[in-house]
Amino acid sequence: MSAPAKVLLIEDEKQIRRFVRVAVEEEGCQVIEAETLARGLIEAGTRQPDLLILDLGLPDGNGIDLIRELRTWSDVPILILSARTQEDDKIEALDAGADDYLTKPFGVGELRARVRAVLRRRSRSPDSASPRIEFGSVVVDLSLRSVQRRGENMHLTPIEYRLLSVLISHPGKVMTQRHLLREVWGPSHVDRSHYLRVYVGHLRQKLEDDPTQPQHFLTETGVGYRFQP
Amino acid sequence: MSPDPLKTERAGSALQTYTLTCAACATTTMLATPLYAYLDSANIVMLFLLTVLGVAVKLGRNAAVLASLLSVLCFDIFFVPPRFSLAVSDIQYVVTFFVMLVTALTTTHFTSVLRQRAQEALRREQQTQALYLLAKQLAGVLQLEQVVEISASFIRTQLVAQAVVLLPDEGRHTLSPVPFGAPLPVEMHLARVAFDSGRFVRSDEVMGMGLAAFYFPLKAPMRMRGVLAVAFPAEAEAPGDATLSLLEALSSLIAVALERLHYVEVAQATEVRMLTERLRSSILSALSHDLRTPLTAMVGLADSLFLVKPTLAPAALETAQALHEQADRLASLVGNLLDMARLNAGEVRLRREWQLLEEVVGASLKLLGGALSKHRIRVILPPDLPLLEFDAVLIERVLCNLLENAAKYAPEGSTIELRAAVRDGHVDVAVLDEGPGFPMLRKAELFNMFVRGEAVSGKPGTGLGLAICKAIIEAHGGEIDVENRPEGGARVYFRLPLGVPPSIEEELP
Numbered sequence: 225m226s227a228p229a230k231v232l233l234i235e236d237e238k239q240i241r242r243f244v245r246v247a248v249e250e251e252g253c254q255v256i257e258a259e260t261l262a263r264g265l266i267e268a269g270t271r272q273p274d275l276l277i278l279d280l281g282l283p284d285g286n287g288i289d290l291i292r293e294l295r296t297w298s299d300v301p302i303l304i305l306s307a308r309t310q311e312d313d314k315i316e317a318l319d320a321g322a323d324d325y326l327t328k329p330f331g332v333g334e335l336r337a338r339v340r341a342v343l344r345r346r347s348r349s350p351d352s353a354s355p356r357i358e359f360g361s362v363v364v365d366l367s368l369r370s371v372q373r374r375g376e377n378m379h380l381t382p383i384e385y386r387l388l389s390v391l392i393s394h395p396g397k398v399m400t401q402r403h404l405l406r407e408v409w410g411p412s413h414v415d416r417s418h419y420l421r422v423y424v425g426h427l428r429q430k431l432e433d434d435p436t437q438p439q440h441f442l443t444e445t446g447v448g449y450r451f452q453p
Numbered sequence: 454m455s456p457d458p459l460k461t462e463r464a465g466s467a468l469q470t471y472t473l474t475c476a477a478c479a480t481t482t483m484l485a486t487p488l489y490a491y492l493d494s495a496n497i498v499m500l501f502l503l504t505v506l507g508v509a510v511k512l513g514r515n516a517a518v519l520a521s522l523l524s525v526l527c528f529d530i531f532f533v534p535p536r537f538s539l540a541v542s543d544i545q546y547v548v549t550f551f552v553m554l555v556t557a558l559t560t561t562h563f564t565s566v567l568r569q570r571a572q573e574a575l576r577r578e579q580q581t582q583a584l585y586l587l588a589k590q591l592a593g594v595l596q597l598e599q600v601v602e603i604s605a606s607f608i609r610t611q612l613v614a615q616a617v618v619l620l621p622d623e624g625r626h627t628l629s630p631v632p633f634g635a636p637l638p639v640e641m642h643l644a645r646v647a648f649d650s651g652r653f654v655r656s657d658e659v660m661g662m663g664l665a666a667f668y669f670p671l672k673a674p675m676r677m678r679g680v681l682a683v684a685f686p687a688e689a690e691a692p693g694d695a696t697l698s699l700l701e702a703l704s705s706l707i708a709v710a711l712e713r714l715h716y717v718e719v720a721q722a723t724e725v726r727m728l729t730e731r732l733r734s735s736i737l738s739a740l741s742h743d744l745r746t747p748l749t750a751m752v753g754l755a756d757s758l759f760l761v762k763p764t765l766a767p768a769a770l771e772t773a774q775a776l777h778e779q780a781d782r783l784a785s786l787v788g789n790l791l792d793m794a795r796l797n798a799g800e801v802r803l804r805r806e807w808q809l810l811e812e813v814v815g816a817s818l819k820l821l822g823g824a825l826s827k828h829r830i831r832v833i834l835p836p837d838l839p840l841l842e843f844d845a846v847l848i849e850r851v852l853c854n855l856l857e858n859a860a861k862y863a864p865e866g867s868t869i870e871l872r873a874a875v876r877d878g879h880v881d882v883a884v885l886d887e888g889p890g891f892p893m894l895r896k897a898e899l900f901n902m903f904v905r906g907e908a909v910s911g912k913p914g915t916g917l918g919l920a921i922c923k924a925i926i927e928a929h930g931g932e933i934d935v936e937n938r939p940e941g942g943a944r945v946y947f948r949l950p951l952g953v954p955p956s957i958e959e960e961l962p
Binding site: 237239240242243244246247250281307311328329330331332333335381382383416417418419421422424425435436437438442443445446 | 806
């Protein structure tokens with residue numbers, strides 16, 4: 225067993241820090257706490273955490289600035305804690321480079337699941353350069369540009385394929401509409417969110433067992449999409 | 454040429470003027486009499502001509518004409534032999550009289566023309582001064598009443614006339630006078646014509662009826678601001694061009710002042726609204742943060758009791774679970790209340806985007822997850838449903854509320870159906886259940902806040918769900934209603950306008 229993963233928790237509310245610490249430690253992680261953004265940034269630099277849990281509503285500044293700053297020199301996964309009413313902040317934080325978010329209030333079970341997922345991705349990502357990705361009954365081979373479902377070749381249009389490859393290359397990460405539109409259609413299309421909806425619909429029709437209740441191409445309403453392997 | 458006010462003034466003192474003229478001639482005669490022995494008669498004529506000149510300068514044309522005649526008469530009677538009689542001994546004097554009269558009258562004419570010009574120039578200067586002063590006053594004014602008062606008093610003092618300002622109502626349908634001083638009866642029809650056409654309107658017929666006869670549109674750069682109605686006293690002469698153009702200048706000054714006031718008002722109202730909005734949203738977000746933080750801690754801390762080592766007794770864990778659930782309920786209540794407050798404030802910013810209904814339905818079902826696990830869920834959506842323009846987060850909330858309600862009231866194991874259909878320019882979305890249905894007697898109240906279907910109910914809930922749905926749907930320009938199904942169970946449906954979805958460029962194969 226390697227050294228326990230280090231989780232940096234930036235949260236001003238003591239009681240929330242307390243239960244988050246208990247929950248994260250239960251996942252076998254070591255927890256570093258910071259009460260302010262300024263402290264958090266220092267800890268992030270010196271302790272090199274494997275995951276950052278950041279409350280967006282800190283009194284000493286804008287958490288989004290911290291994400292931007294951090295992203296200039298680190299790709300540590302960032303999990304945001306935010307209130308439901310902060311849709312715009314959430315999107316901004318995700319666009320700035322955050323990976324996932326939890327809406328307050330959240331249960332310990334939910335939190336542990338997210339932490340586990342992020343850490344699993346992290347431990348896997350360096351050597352998972354395999355061009356073959358499997359989810360459900362679908363196999364995608366990025367080197368052959370082939371998509372198979374239940375052993376049958378599926379025909380995807382170029383845009384569908386491009387969207388699929390962007391989504392599956394960031395498993396578990398919430399991707400904002402803006403980000404996906406820019407990646408797939410280019411910067412001139414970032415306002416045409418209906419394109420994205422229609423094409424995600426196509427992917428679901430072709431690759432999900434029940435397109436109305438998707439298991440892999442999940443909607444984060446008002447924010448974007450998440451690919452769940 | 455508009456000498457009317459001056460003429461009136463002159464008419465009043467005509468008697469005095471003529472008396473003065475007579476006195477001037479008499480004085481000249483008396484002064485000249487002792488000099489008769491020393492002066493040539495030609496020089497005495499000069500004295501009289503001097504008098505006429507003086508009278509012309511000081512007292513005006515009519516007086517000077519009188520003075521000319523009197524001078525000739527006095528000269529004849531008192532200085533031409535035979536003295537003290539009209540008779541003339543030497544016929545030469547007839548030439549003297551003639552020349553004297555012609556000289557006097559010519560002097561009179563030129564002097565009085567000059568005098569009139571000078572007076573006119575003076576009056577113009579005074580009016581310009583007054584107009585300038587008025588413009589300065591109007592520029593500093595902050596209230597409508599002041600504009601009216603300043604303009605009316607200008608017209609009263611400068612033109613000896615009465616005036617009233619008529620302003621349109623909100624919808625610009627009717628004009629009504631701004632109350633100030635003595636009411637001036639106006640002919641509304643003429644005012645309306647001036648307002649609509651933007652042209653000056655006068656009617657000499659209504660003047661006799663004591664109504665204002667002159668209507669000047671108050672035309673400001675952006676739009677027509679009202680009408681200025683002016684009435685001159687009945688006994689005065691009709692106003693000349695100069696007066697009318699003065700009134701036109703005045704009208705545009707008033708119009709600009711009114712427009713300025715309008716925009717001052719608009720700016721103030723905007724500022725007040727902005728401040729109110731900012732205050733409200735900062736209160737709401739502070740409240741939402743302050744309530745949510747302890748609730749988050751409560752939910753999480755209750756959960757963390759499950760992680761305590763050694764494991765707590767089952768009774769303690771049950772309590773922890775109950776704590777979690779209660780805190781969750783409280784959180785959803787707080788969420789609902791804050792949402793309702795936001796929606797009620799009427800200024801929810803809809804993030805309308807073109808959406809697939811299917812996707813939002815899927816997201817709602819996933820979000821509810823466990824809450825629906827005890828029911829069969831059937832989703833029936835037409836395959837060709839067009840894109841709909843709505844705020845996905847809010848419509849997701851409506852769907853969740855409706856599905857959750859259905860799951861709460863319908864018996865376990867029954868089927869909950871979600872259907873959508875396109876019908877004349879709308880899409881109807883309905884949630885159907887096999888529960889007890891709604892008490893139709895209180896149907897109208899169902900969408901009110903804090904009203905729940907069952908008066909005494911063991912089911913948890915706040916009675917805010919349907920009220921929030923209604924507020925959201927109405928913000929989208931739709932409608933929501935409930936009915937009971939003939940086969941039993943409730944049907945809640947909402948209707949959204951279809952709109953014209955944006956086109957999607959076909960992908961090149």
